[in-house]
Amino acid sequence: MMNRSLTRRLTAGLVPAVPYLWLGVLFLVPFLIVLKISLSDPAVAQPPYKPVFEWNDIAGFFSALDFENFALLAEDDLYFRATLSSVRIAAVSTLLLLLVGFPIAYGMARAPERYRPLLVAAIILPFWTSFLIRIYAWVAILKPEGLLTQALMGIGLISEPLDILNTETAVYIGIVYAYLPFMVLPLYATLEKMDDTLLEAALDLGSTPWRSFWTITVPLAMPGIIAGSLLCFIPAVGEFVIPDLLGGSETLMIGRQLWSEFFSNRDWPLASAVAILLLIILVVPIVIYRDVEARRVEARP
């Protein structure tokens, strides 16, 4: 008996401790390091920043910290514009995703029950194929002499080649395409559970379909709308691959700015400061998402 309660206490301690320790070391500590380096000066060396932390020099640690990188971010309006345009592009994309995703999720929820698992699998399948490859596929479609232009000219809809690649429109198409499963699945999950008799009752009482959609379907689908929107908005703000491959040099986004500070300019402290800036923008949506998600998982029977 003694032995058994010992194993129980040991596992109860070890099971949380191992993943906790892993995430602490490889998620939390790296974060604190970003914060620290964003407050240090760049140096022409390897690694290209001056360490601010010496174990035996606590006083030096505090005097070496400065907000120069953040002052630079505030002075140069490039970062301000990149921040604004990231939030704008992500918000517009999320709205487009709702407009495109809702009819699909609604159609799936109304399909005969035996087809529904197949439809869900068909929505998830593209998500399993490489993100990079799916964005690459759009380069060939959206090029000026590309497949979309060829098709539209073939049926006589346009007479001049479309010039969409390397514009913001291409970025919207790319984000909507790549993130669509993240919007459709949460919407479908709430719409599928919806009670149809409510709609029927509203129709019987003389409501128009349009009105019952806004007063019944949309409010009931709200948890799915919120989850799907956050799931798309948060990563879209920091997106790098889509604006880089489809957006051309004109499209300013903060994830791309971070990438070029790091890889092209080799200014690690400034890249860290950009990362902190991006995090400050996202901290509120991330906290809301975490609460929504934790409540959803724990509310299940």
Added chain:
Amino acid sequence: MTMRRLSVFNVTSLVIGFAFLYLPILLLVLYSFNASRLVTVWGGFSTQWYGALFRNEALMEAAWVTLRVALLSAMLATVLGTLAALALTRYGRFPGRALFTGMVYAPMVMPEVITGLSLLLFFVAVDFDRGFWTITLAHTTLTMCFVTVVVQSRLMTFDRSLEEAAMDLGAPPLRTFFSVTLPLIAPSIVAGFLLAFTLSMDDLVIASFNAGPGATTLPIKIYSAVRLGLSPEVNAASAILIGIVTLGVISATLLSKRSVLRSRRNAH
């Protein structure tokens, strides 16, 4: 239970929606069999780009690294993610639980540029050489969170009375876990492993930050090829990856359907 009926609008939105999702992928695969070097002009059927792909040693080497990283990180992530899911559902109260749930959910929505940069700065700070191991550790950290969510949702829905029965009959906790709990949550663990594996195979951003001169992954190679312009070899590589993934997903679906049927039959 009322009959739900599909309206014309429902059918149209499904057809357009799925065409939008699948046409680009189909076109990409189709043009990998193009004889012309121009990716957007059809020049007849050919398999030459597949041959060129297999003769491209740098690309093959990168594919091998990617596969090894994905396998190793997915295995580590599966163990860690399952432990984390057990911690959240079975060992409910432990100090710092709020911080722990935060750390589990945050990496899933965190922009990849931040995760990649912060891990790289960590590896530099502790003087760990960049290469195979740094990519593996970085991917493990990201993908274990996805495994946690998948396994956790299974742990929350299953019947705990089976575990309690085993304990009442005198099975020690570890034995109960291995002979009752583990077989019951095994499908979700496999699903979590597959998800972790795919995410690792696919990742460009985190791998770019943490790759060293010794180890380059396939997405990094594809990305630099795409930046130079479209190439039919990339189409061929993509078509192979899409084929593998499609086969994998279909067989996983069939397998899980069969195990559901079998467990249903046993229940009767």
